[in-house]
Amino acid sequence: EKDLQAIRDYYLNNGYAKAQITKTDVQLNDEKTKVNVTIDVNEGLQYDLRSARIIGNLGGMSAELEPLLSALHLNDTFRRSDIADVENAIKAKLGERGYGNATVNSVPDFDDANKTLAITFVVDPGRRLTVRQLRFEGNTVSADSTLRQEMRQQEGTWYN
Known part of the structure; x- marks a missing residue:
């Protein structure tokens, strides 16, 4: 396999x-x-990547997400690994803003006559998540407050 x-x-x-x-x-x-x-x-036809765009309920994040498309090689041979990299980058960027369960689906639009395809990244950020509680277990040496100071993630903030 x-x-x-x-x-x-x-x-x-x-x-x-x-x-x-x-x-x-x-x-x-x-x-x-x-x-x-x-x-x-x-194997079918060999395609070049013609264009790419991001759609969905982006909550005002379009300006932050659009630059991620620059990782794609437009007008060059299509590479699925590049598409996966952009999907992961979009999820990571949304995760930084508290959208920890975002889904990103890439939808191809084939133009067989010109041997090109366009990719649309359909984004569903899901619900924004907050951290309710940080709990440290098994800690007997350091005070919880000391450990909390070292954490980037804090209670009551957006999940990141």
């Missing part, structure tokens, strides 16, 4: 956004000393 995922990743990171492994077959020879592995791949 790891090998199949490595093959999928190779295609997805080299522009083949619709690549699919259509069939796998494993055969032993009659003496059972050799294995023949066959993997059928339908």
Whole structure:
């Protein structure tokens, strides 16, 4: 399964956004000393990334999130790993503002005639979270107040 995922990743990171492994077959020879592995791949077209945008209930954070799109290589070969990096960066930025359960889905829009695709990042920040209580267990050496001073996260503040 790891090998199949490595093959999928190779295609997805080299522009083949619709690549699919259509069939796998494993055969032993009659003496059972050799294995023949066959993997059928339908790679489809190789796409360039045409454009990217972020939509959703962004709560006034559009200006902070838009620069994250600069990590993408527009008008260059589509790479799924770049898309995943931007998804994670959006989640991290929202997490800094208290949106610890944000979801980000990337939705491709294919233009087969021009072999390009556009990506729309659909963002749902979810509810903003606050830290209700910090509790230290098993601590017998330091006072809780000393430990709290060392924490970046404080009670009553937005989750980060």
